[in-house]
Amino acid sequence: MRNPRPLSTYRGRTLKNTTVLLTAATIGCASLAGSTNTAFAQDKTVKIGIVTFLSGGAAGPFGVPARNAAELVIEAINSGSVPAPYQTAGIGGATIEPIFVDENSKQKNADFQKLVEKNGVEMVVGYISSASCLAIAPEAEKLKKLTILFDCGTPQVFEETVTDPKYTFRTGGLATMDSVGAVRYLQKMGINVSSYAGMNQNYAWGQDSWRDFTGSMAQVYNSARVASEQFPKVAAGQYDSEVSALLTGKPDVIHSSFWGGDMEAFVIQGSARGVFQRSKMLLTAGETAMHRLAAQMPDGTIIGARGTHGELAPQSALNDWFRKAYFDRFGALPTYPSYKMAQALLGVKAAADKAGSSDQDELIGAMKGLEWEGPSGKISMALANGHQAVQDIAYGTYKYDKENAKATLVDVVRFKASCVNPPAGVKSGDWIAGGFKGADCN
Incomplete structure (x- = not known):
């Protein structure tokens, strides 16, 4: 199927203006402007710690868009201006008071403790890096504080690190669905793969992504060989040797779960040396770079958004509201970190309304076992005894419209959650190795 919603007509302001707005948002991260919309909930105030990258290489493409979405959605929740079914003001009659914290810190656990013990937050919503989530999930359980992981993808959080969670939830999907969905997309599009390579960061996120991708390839393309696998350190910035290995190996497909500044640097450096003219690039987290790189992104690149977010989101009144409100305020389209932050906060709103x-x-x-609708469609807390979300995923193929100077996605295919996620009680790696037993792709 093709993308049910074409690229937004709200696009039109310059990257320069967007950069200024992102910089301003970063500087102003300690406060939240009041809304001029309808009356706010006034009975009670709920402090929520919002943790995302506000500095460093991940801030521009990931952290600040997530922070912007938090600002927008919190104000709309407080004023009762989110479309149905979220039109009542506040959460459980309480006004949200956000406290923004930079994830780019060497003392993440201490920052979390400060939010809980000094700032007195009622909950924490945050964390992009899988390394952050693996550190914070045990801390949340120890301090007995409700914590919503909105983005990080490693399956280790609930499969190995906190196996019986009470206070920790993750409202975004596992990295597993990214890899399984990517392989299913290759198969759906009839792409021949005799060899493939990996370019993934050397920590939990990159290692888990490559493990699940190679495992899935072994099930679907069992005669394909691995040409090379690269694991540069996070924020390496320069990839000369890795690009040389890819040029030498000449794989049919290059899989990469790179994100943020690392992904953008890899795309630019690889393009300059012609690697993507020889090999098809598959970026499981590539949606954030579509508009930032524009003509620098190679045509034919397979793009994912870690779910049905951003340019891969389904058409709905809620999605239309979010895209327009975000663009009108920040002068840029919301990318998948923005969608995932909105998804988490609306999940909190849905749980509070239910309770x-x-x-x-x-x-x-x-929150346990909750289902709710967001701008990205339906989310179900179906795994980890009701603490881990599953949702659909989609992939598309990048095409730059030179005439209109627009980034577009074509040949978009959506896979439902039951097709790309393991069933409850089964570890991701075991499910893949067992041939996706129980998957429903019809």
């Missing part, structure tokens, strides 16, 4: 309260124990009870 009729913003108290932690009642929110935890309502």
Whole structure:
């Protein structure tokens, strides 16, 4: 199927203006402007710690768009201006007071403790890096504080690190669905693969992504060989030797779960040396770079958004509202980190509305096993005993429209959650190795 919603007609302001806005948003990360919309909930205030990258290489493409979405959605929740079914003001009658914290810190656990013990937050919503989530999930359980992981993807969080969670939830999908969906997309598009290579960061996210991709390839393209596998360190910035290995190996497909500044640097450096003219590039987290790189992104690149987010989101009144409101305010289209932050906050709103309260124990009870609608479609807390979300995923192929200077996606295919996620009680790696037993792709 093709993308049900073409690229937004709201696009039109310059990258220069967008950069200025992102910089301003970073500088102003300590406060939240009041809304001029309808009346706010006034009975109670709920402090929520919002943790995302506000500095460093991940801030521009990931952290600040997520922070912008938090600002926008929180104001809309407080004022009761989110479209149905979220039109009541506040969460459980309480106004949200956000406290923004930079994830780009060497003392993440100490920052979390400060939010809980000094700032007195009722919950924490945050974390992009899988390394951050692996550090924070045990801390959340130890301090008994409701924590919503909105982005990080490593399956290790609930499969190995916190196997019986009470206070920790993740409202975004596993890295597993990214890899399984990517292989299913290659198969759906009839792409012949006799050899493939990997370019993934050397930590949990990159290692898990490559493990699940190679495992899935072994099930679907069992005669294909691995030409090379590269694991540069996070934020390496320069990839001369890795690009040389890819040029030498000449794989049919290059899989990369790179994100943020690392991904953009790799695309630019690889393009300059012609590597993507020889090999098809598959970027599981590539949607954030579509508009930032524009003509620098090679045509034919397979693009993912870690779900049905951003340019891969389904058409709906909620999605139309979010895209327009975000663009009108920030002068840029929301990318998948923005969608995932909105998804998390609307999940909190849905749980509070269900419980009729913003108290932690009642929110935890309502959040467990919750289903709700976001700008990206339906989300279900179906794994990890109701603490881990599953959702659909989509991939598309990049095409730059030179005449209109627009980034577009063609040949978009959507796979439902039951096709790309393991069933409850089964570890991701075991599910893949067992041939996707129980997957429903019809």
